[in-house]
Amino acid sequence: MLEYSPSRRELLKTGMASVATGMALMSLPEFIFAGQAADEELVPFQNVPRSTPNSLDWETLTEWLTPQDQVFSVQHYGIPEVNAAKYELEIAGLVERPQKLTLEAIRALPKQDQFMTLECSGNGSSPGFSNAVYNSRWTGTPLAPLIKECGVKAGAIEVVFFGHDRKSETLRPGTPRELTVEVPFGRSLSLDDTLKLNLLLGYERNGEPLAQRTGAPVRLIVPGWYGIANVKWLRRIEIRDRRYMGRYMGRDYVTVRGERQGSEVVFVESSVTRMNLKSAIARVTRRPAVDGKVPLKAYGAVWSDGTPIAKVDVQLDGGDWRAAKLDEQPLEKHSWRFFSIELGSVAAGKHTLVSRGIDANGHIQPSAKDDEIALKKTYWEAYQQWPREISVEA
Amino acid sequence: MSVATGIGHRRIMLLMAVALAGAGPRSARLMAEEQPGVVEGIVTYRADPKRPWRYGRYYIKQAKTGELADAVVALRGGKLEDGGDKPPAKTVTIDQKNFQFLPETAVIRAGDSVKFTNSDQATHNVQVSGDIASLNVTMPAGGSHTARFDRAGGIRQPLKVGCVFHSAMQSWIFVFDHPHFQLTPQDGRFRLEGVPPGEYELEIVHPAGDLRRRRRVMVAAGQTLHVDISISPDDKK
Numbered sequence: 001m002l003e004y005s006p007s008r009r010e011l012l013k014t015g016m017a018s019v020a021t022g023m024a025l026m027s028l029p030e031f032i033f034a035g036q037a038a039d040e041e042l043v044p045f046q047n048v049p050r051s052t053p054n055s056l057d058w059e060t061l062t063e064w065l066t067p068q069d070q071v072f073s074v075q076h077y078g079i080p081e082v083n084a085a086k087y088e089l090e091i092a093g094l095v096e097r098p099q100k101l102t103l104e105a106i107r108a109l110p111k112q113d114q115f116m117t118l119e120c121s122g123n124g125s126s127p128g129f130s131n132a133v134y135n136s137r138w139t140g141t142p143l144a145p146l147i148k149e150c151g152v153k154a155g156a157i158e159v160v161f162f163g164h165d166r167k168s169e170t171l172r173p174g175t176p177r178e179l180t181v182e183v184p185f186g187r188s189l190s191l192d193d194t195l196k197l198n199l200l201l202g203y204e205r206n207g208e209p210l211a212q213r214t215g216a217p218v219r220l221i222v223p224g225w226y227g228i229a230n231v232k233w234l235r236r237i238e239i240r241d242r243r244y245m246g247r248y249m250g251r252d253y254v255t256v257r258g259e260r261q262g263s264e265v266v267f268v269e270s271s272v273t274r275m276n277l278k279s280a281i282a283r284v285t286r287r288p289a290v291d292g293k294v295p296l297k298a299y300g301a302v303w304s305d306g307t308p309i310a311k312v313d314v315q316l317d318g319g320d321w322r323a324a325k326l327d328e329q330p331l332e333k334h335s336w337r338f339f340s341i342e343l344g345s346v347a348a349g350k351h352t353l354v355s356r357g358i359d360a361n362g363h364i365q366p367s368a369k370d371d372e373i374a375l376k377k378t379y380w381e382a383y384q385q386w387p388r389e390i391s392v393e394a
Numbered sequence: 395m396s397v398a399t400g401i402g403h404r405r406i407m408l409l410m411a412v413a414l415a416g417a418g419p420r421s422a423r424l425m426a427e428e429q430p431g432v433v434e435g436i437v438t439y440r441a442d443p444k445r446p447w448r449y450g451r452y453y454i455k456q457a458k459t460g461e462l463a464d465a466v467v468a469l470r471g472g473k474l475e476d477g478g479d480k481p482p483a484k485t486v487t488i489d490q491k492n493f494q495f496l497p498e499t500a501v502i503r504a505g506d507s508v509k510f511t512n513s514d515q516a517t518h519n520v521q522v523s524g525d526i527a528s529l530n531v532t533m534p535a536g537g538s539h540t541a542r543f544d545r546a547g548g549i550r551q552p553l554k555v556g557c558v559f560h561s562a563m564q565s566w567i568f569v570f571d572h573p574h575f576q577l578t579p580q581d582g583r584f585r586l587e588g589v590p591p592g593e594y595e596l597e598i599v600h601p602a603g604d605l606r607r608r609r610r611v612m613v614a615a616g617q618t619l620h621v622d623i624s625i626s627p628d629d630k631k
Contacts, residue, residue: 051448
């Protein structure tokens with residue numbers, strides 16, 4: 001169980017205080033990283049669209065826990081209104097003792113915090129969709145004890161999480177066997193994963209009740225898995241003896257990728273599940289030019305499915321990869337880590353920067369040209385390196 | 395950036411000609427009374443560190459002085475009318491480039507057209523919604539679509555433009571039934587010429603910043619009224 005320790009709270013407060021002090025001193029720019037020097041100025045990216053509300057604003061990334069106004073939300077069946085006062089979560093299916101839990105009953109159960117970076121699996125699939133990631137302290141109650149308490153029957157292999165959101169789905173459209181049915185949104189996990197992954201029934205984010213668009217009153221929290229697994233507006237948890245094949249398990253959120261098998265490229269369809277190792281440069285700053293050369297510094301974030309991060313490298317204009325400095329704190333298994341790197345001085349003109357994460361298993365975040373990305377035919381799991389273009393004046 | 399500051403020059407010239415031809419005191423008085431005025435000034439943003447404007451950096455280049463770009467400045471009420479001296483209809487281009495609309499805000503007169511273009515390799519869409527017009531077209535790579543906007547919503551009823559495929563893409567079109575409007579450039583300056591003397595609301599809206607400010611102004615014949623507008627987080631709608 002993760003604790004929200006006084007030292008961490010103190011640390012975060014200190015970080016925010018230093019930001020606030022910086023703001024007061026400088027008045028503008030309005031956003032600075034903790035540790036950023038007063039003479040550092042933002043160098044805007046040339047190949048990144050302007051940020052908009054309700055998505056991460058990379059260039060002003062200052063807070064390890066993302067503010068609510070930068071939290072993205074994606075929903076496939078609309079945003080349902082769920083009355084918290086009448087809310088009931090059902091645990092049913094292959095269990096000896098089905099349960100119905102009100103929000104009050106869920107809140108009365110043992111409380112647990114989970115720090116977690118949540119990313120949409122399509123994040124990074126285009127310059128217009130690269131802000132769908134945020135970090136949070138989720139609060140809820142662990143699900144595994146509840147499932148066990150219900151008494152799982154023999155033969156159970158799958159746990160399906162249904163939301164309150166519903167929509168008509170048409171299967172085999174345009175064929176004689178076309179079929180349209182109204183279905184609730186659903187995603188599933190194996191029973192084994194459900195009991196091992198430290199899932200939460202989450203009802204608070206950063207100490208506040210969930211917002212409607214992010215799943216109020218209760219959503220599933222699946223540490224280390226892409227956003228789609230973290231089912232919002234949770235209505236029913238059903239234990240089954242068959243694999244669930246709803247649209248978002250069996251048809252969408254299926255990565256199609258070519259894999260080299262000898263001299264052959266074989267296309268394999270796999271489910272979008274755990275998050276991939278990923279890093280991104282959040283912002284580049286400059287200092288006043290010296291002898292016509294401009295000192296640059298880059299800041300960024302790196303995250304994974306919980307596999308420890310070993311290193312982040314940054315490359316400038318196709319040169320050597322150089323190790324960035326990873327922040328020692330805050331450090332949580334499932335949350336992003338911030339990094340920074342002094343890039344030295346560059347001549348006026350256009351420059352390209354890119355970062356790559358390397359995890360404890362030696363896995364390196366691929367570039368868009370590497371097979372695992374280049375042979376991927378679907379946009380989910382867009383974890384390729386993100387080159388950032390800048391233009392500096394002396 | 396589209397800037398429209400149409401002036402009723404023909405009418406002024408005609409009045410002057412009439413006045414000179416008549417050469418009487420009454421005509422001279424008429425000329426003086428009818429001579430249009432000018433409203434000019436500069437729009438700045440006064441930041442409040444306690445209420446930071448996260449996206450202000452896109453519109454404010456000089457942080458210390460705060461000159462605000464992409465603010466719509468327009469007169470409202472008074473004697474404003476779409477007279478007979480309307481210039482030929484124009485076509486303004488809004489491009490979809492690097493997954494954003496450029497320009498993000500456009501100001502036009504009723505009867506003008508907007509040519510939407512897609513310079514990206516990706517397929518976009520143009521969805522225009524508002525009380526005065528609606529539109530929903532797919533924009534293939536390299537594609538274009540031109541739409542004429544005949545109804546004016548003025549500064550209070552802009553058209554919101556988006557792309558259904560890329561929700562972060564945003565744009566606004568303001569359609570006016572008079573020529574006294576402008577979009578501020580990087581230096582935040584505006585100059586509304588040819589304004590008939592009278593009392594007006596000078597309105598300033600920054601759609602991306604959700605900022606709005608109104609101010610009563612009296613335009614005197616033949617005079618230039620200088621009005622500097624300082625907007626702050628207090629002006630958030």
